Amino acid sequence: MKEFKNLSVRERILKTTKEQFYLKGYDSTSISDIIESASVSRAGFYGNFQSKEELGKEYLDLWKLEINQRFSRLTDSCSSPLQFTKLWYRFLILGIRKGESNGCPLSNFAASRNIQQNSWLKYQQDALNDWLDVMVRLIKRSEIEGTFCSEEKPESIARNFFLIYQGALAMWKIDGEIAHLKEGRQLTEYYLKNISICR
Incomplete structure (x- = not known):
């Protein structure tokens, strides 16, 4: 995706998290939401963060x-x-x-x-x-x-x-x-x- 061009998996996760948590809130945003919006795999997520x-x-x-x-x-x-x-x-x-x-x-x-x-x-x-x-x-x-x-x-x-x-x-x-x-x-x-x- 264009918005993630040249970003590492970790950077994509953080960029998405910053937007989702800010707009929707922590409790209303799931790890699955982050994974989908950041276009990363579940393994990619847990390779960078152990938990929500x-x-x-x-x-x-x-x-x-x-x-x-x-x-x-x-x-x-x-x-x-x-x-x-x-x-x-x-x-x-x-x-x-x-x-x-x-x-x-x-x-x-x-x-x-x-x-x-x-x-x-x-x-x-x-x-x-x-x-x-x-x-x-x-x-x-x-x-x-x-x-x-x-x-x-x-x-x-x-x-x-x-x-x-x-x-x-x-x-x-x-x-x-x-x-x-x-x-x-x-x-x-x-x-x-x-x-x-x-x-």
Whole structure:
């Protein structure tokens, strides 16, 4: 298949897994689905991954790295959390309108699992903490440069950013209204301006 040209069996499996788990969820995607969509043999699959659980962990690692890189590139180009908020939501809304985004890969994955049986909680927490750390670095740099000042701890600000972001995404997933994401941006901007003590 053209989309798999020059890809190894492992790369084909991972490419397919990234798409299927993201769009359908972990529990709704079977190994047979992956094998069929990746056009590989069952032996080829098990020659690279011992189980679906191992594949799930690889999937989280892939997204963890990709989102971390996206976050880092964007925060590095921003002078303040407020500027980052505007750009982040702009790219998010654009991706949804173009049909390229189905929400947050981490929250989608977590929502598709029974939390009582979710053996990936630590992996999910590690991914979230990595993304929070990127935001914290931006906040601390902004405080040093004087573009943002607050008496709240950077860790608390970063967590509140993600709470609003995930809430807006959840509302969009419920009824498909992009307006929730615009409201999420506005709420975040209001929050950041409200806690700012820079004058």
